[in-house]
Amino acid sequence: MQTRIFCLLAVVGSIYALPRIESTPKVLPYEEARAKYGADDLDVVDYGDHHLFVAAVENEHQRKGLEELEQERNELDFWNPVFVSRNVSIRVPPALVDEVEKQLKKFHLSYTLATKNLQSWIQHEKEENRQQNLFLVGSDPARFALNQYHSYDEISAYLDAIASRYSDIATLNTIGSTYEGRQIKGLQIASGGGQKPVIWLDSGIHAREWIAPATSLYIINKLVTGAKTDATVKALLDAYDFHVYPLINPDGYERTWSGDRMWRKNRVRFQGYSCQGVDPNRNFGYAFGGPGTSGDVCSDIYRGPGPFSELESQAVRSGVQSLTGRIKMFQTIHSYSQLIMLPYGAGPRIQSAHYNDQLQVAQAGQRAISAYSGLHYQVGTVTQLLSPAAGGAADWAHEGANIKYAFAIELRDKGRFGFLLPASQIQAVGEEWYRATASMVNEISRKETGRTIFNENSFPRGGTGGSQTPQPPPVPQWPPIWG
Numbered sequence: 001m002q003t004r005i006f007c008l009l010a011v012v013g014s015i016y017a018l019p020r021i022e023s024t025p026k027v028l029p030y031e032e033a034r035a036k037y038g039a040d041d042l043d044v045v046d047y048g049d050h051h052l053f054v055a056a057v058e059n060e061h062q063r064k065g066l067e068e069l070e071q072e073r074n075e076l077d078f079w080n081p082v083f084v085s086r087n088v089s090i091r092v093p094p095a096l097v098d099e100v101e102k103q104l105k106k107f108h109l110s111y112t113l114a115t116k117n118l119q120s121w122i123q124h125e126k127e128e129n130r131q132q133n134l135f136l137v138g139s140d141p142a143r144f145a146l147n148q149y150h151s152y153d154e155i156s157a158y159l160d161a162i163a164s165r166y167s168d169i170a171t172l173n174t175i176g177s178t179y180e181g182r183q184i185k186g187l188q189i190a191s192g193g194g195q196k197p198v199i200w201l202d203s204g205i206h207a208r209e210w211i212a213p214a215t216s217l218y219i220i221n222k223l224v225t226g227a228k229t230d231a232t233v234k235a236l237l238d239a240y241d242f243h244v245y246p247l248i249n250p251d252g253y254e255r256t257w258s259g260d261r262m263w264r265k266n267r268v269r270f271q272g273y274s275c276q277g278v279d280p281n282r283n284f285g286y287a288f289g290g291p292g293t294s295g296d297v298c299s300d301i302y303r304g305p306g307p308f309s310e311l312e313s314q315a316v317r318s319g320v321q322s323l324t325g326r327i328k329m330f331q332t333i334h335s336y337s338q339l340i341m342l343p344y345g346a347g348p349r350i351q352s353a354h355y356n357d358q359l360q361v362a363q364a365g366q367r368a369i370s371a372y373s374g375l376h377y378q379v380g381t382v383t384q385l386l387s388p389a390a391g392g393a394a395d396w397a398h399e400g401a402n403i404k405y406a407f408a409i410e411l412r413d414k415g416r417f418g419f420l421l422p423a424s425q426i427q428a429v430g431e432e433w434y435r436a437t438a439s440m441v442n443e444i445s446r447k448e449t450g451r452t453i454f455n456e457n458s459f460p461r462g463g464t465g466g467s468q469t470p471q472p473p474p475v476p477q478w479p480p481i482w483g
């Protein structure tokens with residue numbers, strides 16, 4: 001049984017799980033699930049006394065040692081893959097703290113105890129986000145606090161309000177609904193009727209990666225408020241339409257607000273299983289069932305009963321297919337680790353025939369971030385930068401939907417806070433990723449039409465470009481960090 005939990009990927013070489021012959025779990029209808037388990041979904045999971053260790057993996061011997069520990073102990077929550085020359089963050093329940101420390105010492109790993117009470121971080125986050133969540137249906141979207149994290153209802157109301165306030169350029173699209181009945185909504189932002197080539201952004205397919213939807217909302221705001229006044233935004237919208245889906249997995253996201261901050265998957269229930277949830281980012285129909293996925297319903301990388309069995313992956317497929325031939329770039333945005341990743345996460349080929357072009361576009365994004373905030377985002381294929389992960393959205397977008405430029409993104413940070421990135425960083429991350437996306441679009445334009453659409457020197461330097469431009473953040477110091 002595997003319960004590893006990385007963001008995009010995972011299980012470090014352990015399960016090269018080709019599809020097995022196993023009884024296929026059948027979905028329990030939601031009404032029955034509610035009657036049977038309704039109260040469980042309101043349980044508050046307390047992470048008090050859970051420790052978060054951050055260890056620096058310096059050599060292969062150490063990597064193997066941690067990998068073994070991970071395989072032996074399902075209760076450990078590895079937040080990112082164990083990789084030489086990177087840090088790995090491990091959430092450790094109180095009963096295993098001694099054992100884990102013993103192992104860290106045995107393998108001579110240098111490590112930091114980030115907190116011995118993860119719940120205190122979660123509590124802090126709650127307080128940080130309590131103050132300004134006053135946005136109500138129908139209110140002015142300008143009152144929406146972009147420097148806060150928001151619940152599903154607030155995000156949903158914000159999208160409605162944007163579509164209403166900016167009806168000349170923003171159109172609400174609903175591409176599906178979920179097991180628990182929430183709508184999967186997004187916005188088309190188009191300045192000329194909506195027939196241009198498309199830039200697709202989605203986020204929030206993994207529930208606990210809160211910075212990803214917050215970043216999509218920041219970009220939406222940037223596009224609608226700058227459409228008439230910001231030269232770069234105007235140039236982007238003159239050439240492309242944007243389709244932005246901030247929250248692909250609203251059921252899982254809602255659970256991270258209602259009581260289990262560390263939840264990752266969707267919330268589907270199966271007949272005869274007490275564990276619930278499929279990882280929708282293992283459920284797409286390319287290389288389904290391959291490495292870096294699990295057939296165990298209890299696993300955090302459970303791939304689901306079949307390709308596209310899940311409403312969330314179906315929604316992405318349907319949204320993408322409704323734009324056939326028009327999508328120039330597909331980004332699926334996650335956190336964390338600061339990576340811009342190219343196909344593939346699995347399958348017969350290690351890199352696309354378009355690898356060189358993809359790499360140059362990703363590098364344009366990397367340079368934009370470096371110029372803005374001084375932070376380094378690594379560029380490479382999913383398999384190079386993390387580990388195999390089959391059935392992911394970006395691989396399918398590239399192979400199944402024939403989109404040349406398909407990327408999987410991991411935003412900040414590199415493990416200092418991990419999934420609990422403070423709200424005070426939202427605007428800087430939003431600006432960082434907006435600039436990266438704009439520069440990637442510029443590079444695609446250069447490749448396809450021979451000309452760029454805006455001058456990158458026109459980006460205001462952080463902090464000097466007026467009130468809309470957040471200060472670049474200080475680079476967080478957190479020993480030991482690489483790259």
Ligand SMILES: [Zn+2]
Pocket residue numbers: 006007008206209334335
């Ligand atoms: Zn993720």
